[in-house]
Amino acid sequence: MLRIHAVGGYNEVGKNMTCIEVDDEAIILDMGLYMDRFVAVQEKNIEMDYETLLGEDAIPNDAVIENLKKKIKAIIVTHAHLDHIGAIRWMGKKYRCPVVATPYTAEVIKKHAKGIENLISINVNSSYKISKNIEVEFINVTHSVPQSAILNIRTRYGNIVYALDYKNDNHPTLGRKTNIKKLKKLDDVLLLIADSTNADEERKTFSEYIAKEMLHDIVMGMELGEHGLFITTFSSHIARLKSILHVSKLLGRKPVFIGRSLHDYITAAENLKLVNFSKEGEIIKNAGRAEKKLRTMNRNKNDYVFIVTGSMGEKNAVLTKIVNEDLALKISPFDFIIFSCEVIPTPVIQANRKILEQKLHRKKARIFKDIHVSGHASREDLRDLIKILQPRHILPAHGDLAKTASMAALAGEMGYELGKNVHILQNGQSIKLA
C-alpha cells in the first residue's frame, strides 16, 4: 500500500508538508511555516507556541496523519528555507524520529529549532537508508539557498520524486549545477510531486548569474557618486550575498552585513566553509548595540555598502529601523536602496513592503526594485522535468489552486489526465497510489 497525504502547502505557497505512507511505515517530507501568517503572529507580540501557531494557520495542520504518528520513521527536509523547515521547532518533537537534511540545512535547523537532538546530516548527491523498505536520495539542485535537494524516495512500488523549490541553473554562482544526469538515470518513477510556484510563468527561469549582472549594472553603471548604498535581499540567499560582496569590491567600498538573520545564515555557511564573508566584510548581528560604530559609518557612507535585513518590510528588521530613524545609520536624499528580491505575494507581507517603500520615497531615496531572478522552475523547466522523469503520476504542490491547476494543465498538455494520473489535492486530503 502506498498513500500520499497532503498536509500543508497544497492550498498556499508556504507551510509545506507531505507524508508518504508505505505499508506499515511512513515518512514526512518538509515541515514549514506559512510566512505570511507567521509574520502576522510575530507582529502581535504574543507567545509563540504550537496551539497559537496552529490556530493562526502559521504551521501545517497535521490532523490528517494523527493516527500515523507511530509509523513515522523520519522527517526529511529539502532545504533551509523556513517554509520548508520552520515548523520543526514547534512540531518536530511530536514525531519521535530523526530529522534528515543536507549539512547546510542541518546547520540552520540547529540554530532555529534548538531542541531537536536527532538531526542527521547527509551530503547532496548521496543516499540515506531509512528502513529496509525506504531509502531517500538527496539529488543536488540549484535554488536560492545552499545545498538544496530534490528527494528521490525509493520504495518497492517505484520511485517518488519530491521536486519542490529548484531551478535548472546552468551558471550557478555558488555550489554545483542541478544534477540532471542523476535525474535522467531515474527510472520507474511512480510519482512526481512538483513545484507549482511558477508553473504559470511561460519561460525558463534565468540563472543566478543574471542577478549578479543586474546588480553590477546598477552599482557600476549609475551616478552613485558619494551617496549611500543600501542593499537588501533574502538573508538565506548566500549566492546573492556573494554577488553583492563582489560588486562592493568593484566599487571599492567595504561590505557591512547588518541584522540578526543575515548573521545567522552567513555563520551557518561559514561554519561549513562554503563562504568566508567575514574576511572581506563586517557582520553586525545586533544593530541596536552597535550605535557608535554605525554613527561613524553614517558619517562616511561612501566607504561602505550596507547589506541589511528587511527586504519584505518586516517591522523589526534593520531597514525598517533605519527608515524609522531608530538607528544611528540614516538614509539621506538620493541614497540608493536596492531590493534584490521579489515581494512574496501574500497580503501581510505586501502591505508591510508598501509601507516601507512609502517611507523611503518620503526620504527621497532612489529605489531599485525586483533586482532578482527567482529560485523556482518556470513552466518550460517543469516541462523538461516531466519529460526527463516520465512519471506515472503527477501531484502538483507548493501553491494555491490557481498554481496547482496551472501545473495540472501543463501535465495535461503532455498527455496526462486530471483525476486519472494528475491529482489535485487540498491540505488534509490523501490519495492511494498502490
Ligand SMILES: [Zn+2]
Ligand atoms: Zn525554497
